[in-house]
Amino acid sequence: MxxxxxxxxxxxxxxxxxxxxxxxxxxxxxxxxxxxxxxxxxxxxxxxxxxxxxxxxxxxxxxxxxxxxxxxxxxxxxxxxxTLPGRDSVARSVELFVRTHGIRLESLLECRVAVEPTLARLAARNRTDAALAEMTALHERFIASVDDVKSYKAINLDWHLAIARASGNEPLIALMEAISMPISDAMDYQHVTTPELRAIAVKAHTVILQAIAARDEDAAFNRMERHVAGYRDIATPRNGTKPARQG
Amino acid sequence: MxxxxxxxxxxxxxxxxxxxxxxxxxxxxxxxxxxxxxxxxxxxxxxxxxxxxxxxxxxxxxxxxxxxxxxxxxxxxxxxxxTLPGRDSVARSVELFVRTHGIRLESLLECRVAVEPTLARLAARNRTDAALAEMTALHERFIASVDDVKSYKAINLDWHLAIARASGNEPLIALMEAISMPISDAMDYQHVTTPELRAIAVKAHTVILQAIAARDEDAAFNRMERHVAGYRDIATPRNGTKPARQG
DNA sequence: TTTAAGCAATGGTCCGATAAAATGCAACGT
DNA sequence: ACGTTGCATTTTATCGGACCATTGCTTAAA
CATH class of the missing domain: 1.10.10.10 (Winged helix-like DNA-binding domain superfamily/Winged helix DNA-binding domain)
Known part of the structure; x- marks a missing residue:
């Protein structure tokens, strides 16, 4: 050189x-x-x-x-x-990220626990009557479908997304839409939809919906937190903590 | 016909x-x-x-x-x-969504309030010593930069992201990285970085870091919640609720 | 041995042409 | 008067070929 x-x-x-x-x-x-x-x-x-x-x-x-x-x-x-990119665009991106990185169900459920209580609170605050009617209708179909696992899961998904949309917080809605499908897919490999748990979920949804209808933000937050935290603990139990009872 | x-x-x-x-x-x-x-x-x-x-x-x-x-x-x-898509890919997508839809600062801060307390809790649970050292180093630079607004903001951003990364929850990290930049940009148009508020933020960061160092999950969660909720209330005060004191 | 020149492989860019689809218009038949 | 059909027009979709720019390897020269 x-x-x-x-x-x-x-x-x-x-x-x-x-x-x-x-x-x-x-x-x-x-x-x-x-x-x-x-x-x-x-x-x-x-x-x-x-x-x-x-x-x-x-x-x-x-x-x-x-x-x-x-x-x-x-x-x-x-x-x-x-055409402005919709929430589906964000959801696609997140889904690619989740699937290619093999994000574990535990992380996704933790994510949901972080987000959904706030969504319930905001839904209680910002819901319209039309949104409430939609959630209620889904809830009734939810109750009726408690014996058909397939439609039970689909309606469950829709109900949670309806609450998210009622919150009015676009970024959180997008996140929720993004992680819902991967969660639902991953849940298929677990057996977390026993008849007993389905009955418990129906009760939980009922009280959450009551809180949102009554515009009781704190109640909506707390009940939703118990609900989704229960799911998390059942699907991915941690050391030292027993799966909490749902409801 | x-x-x-x-x-x-x-x-x-x-x-x-x-x-x-x-x-x-x-x-x-x-x-x-x-x-x-x-x-x-x-x-x-x-x-x-x-x-x-x-x-x-x-x-x-x-x-x-x-x-x-x-x-x-x-x-x-x-x-x-x-090349698997990184968190930056998700961040780009979210940023496009936020910017094209003109998502309000209020929604972004609400989103942060929903997410960051959980990130602090997970950081307290999952942090490594190396991650703690990084956060501490950033905190010291944060204290030193309290008089230079520009570097103050940059270090503040990095500190919050460091906590997020220490949580180990990839989806939540991605969301946090995605909304941090838009929040920081939007904050420029507000005047929420008075010297007093900066001093308060330093104190808040101190106690949060202590909780994470001590692996005190609940304390980390609660202190982070007060911190970011304080920011939210200052930047976007709601009817009927006084801006809460930060710390 | 070291250096530089040349070669080969690959994506980047350009051009021109044809196919396919969607819309508007005119002709046609009823 | 009405509706239908066919044609012309505009636009993107696709094709095929060619050349350029960059990179890494090989070979020849110093």
Whole structure:
């Protein structure tokens, strides 16, 4: 190695053309300069404006599409319409994370215990009459389905999500929607839905719903906490603590 | 409108070729048949195997890349390597959601109040000595920076995230990392970092850290709850409840 | 042995063309 | 007047080929 003068040039990263275009469009969307429902220019227009090839333009659009920021349709008056990413987008991302990392059921249930009591409290605070009616209807179907495990589980899921949605807290709703499906899937491998536990769950739901109906925030919080903590302790019992009785 | 026989044909969706390929590859990854670190076939190999054009193959790879499932490098011995999506991937998704929907600071702080006490409890339970040392070091820098608002905020953020990481609960860590940055950004528009409040925060952090060091789960939970609930009440005071004193 | 030049493999980018889908419009028949 | 059908138009989807840029390996030269 001969001695050379060492220049102080930092490593230069060459971003991809499609990434640059995607970043610019993304920024315009999050800043609100491209509101939901408005259409991006056509691919060929973007080619003309950006000076890039159609390949790069399309790569950028694919990125935005998989981020849930646009939705592309073909045909006349088609194109790429701005569509704000919904909670399902967050849920997909979390689900990928959970599944690829093999997150244990224990962690997911701990997560739920952290979140759902607050959701119940906020639901008691913010619920509308329509939301209450929906929860009540689900609860009645829940009671009726106590003998059919399959629909029992589905309705149970829906009821918890209905409470979450009634809370009005979008980030927490998204988290709850994100972890509900993995929890439900993982629960299939456990046998935590005995007839006795199902009866207990029905009672727990009843008192929680009463608290939410009465707008009793503390009661909703506490009863929901006992409910989900009970599930956690049954599914993943910890050392030294007996599974608490649910209800 | 003349009467016709109504056929029971459901709407037919024509999936895109790239979506199909992306789904297949995604499934192979989440099922573990393509472990992290392994390489996908080269683009040209995928073209040969799938019978699709290189455009479609590349579209599929772009989708997987933006999902954080692969990372593509150019050059000889380059290609698309399987990389499991990290918490940053979830954080990006949540951040997009929060920013595009204009989620209010109130909701984010409520979210934090729901999550951080549990994180403190789990940190008290699961912390390693190394994690405690990191938190303590950050705390000392926190105390020293009480007069420099900029570094104060940065260190504050890091300290909270350090506690989250010490909890060992990956989903909750991801959520915390996801909402921390938006909260910090939104806080800039509020004036909630007066010198007095900073001094109070230092005291709060001190007692929380003591509880975590002593592995006192309940104390960690309660003190963290008072701390973050105090922030919430100061930043977004609700009707009828005075902002609680922090500490 | 060391260095530099050349080669090979791979993704990045570009171009042009055709296929497929969706919409609007006009012609047609009733 | 009405509804239906077919055609034209616009747009994305897909294809095929070519060349460029980057990277790592190999080989030849000093």
């Amino acid at each position: 001969t001695d050379r003068t060492t220049s102080s040039i930092a490593p230069i990263v060459v971003p991809k053309a499609s990434d640059i275009l995607a970043s610019q469009l993304r920024q315009m969307i999050v800043q609100g300069r491209l509101g939901a429902g408005t259409f991006l220019p056509t691919e060929r227009s973007l080619v003309a404006e950006s000076g890039l090839s159609r390949t790069s333009v399309r790569d950028a659009l694919r990125i935005l599409e998989s981020e849930g920021l646009i939705s592309t349709k073909v045909g006349r008056s088609g194109g790429s319409m701005v | 003349t009467d016709r026989t109504t056929s029971s044909i459901a709407p037919i969706v024509v999936p895109k070729a790239s979506d199909i390929l992306a789904s297949q590859l995604r499934q192979m990854i989440v099922q573990g048949r393509l472990g992290a670190g392994t390489f996908l076939p080269t683009e040209r190999s995928l073209v040969a195997e799938s019978g699709l054009s290189r455009t479609s193959v590349r579209d599929a790879l772009r989708i997987l890349e933006s999902e954080g499932l692969i990372s593509t490098k150019v050059g000889r011995s380059g290609g698309s390597m399987v």
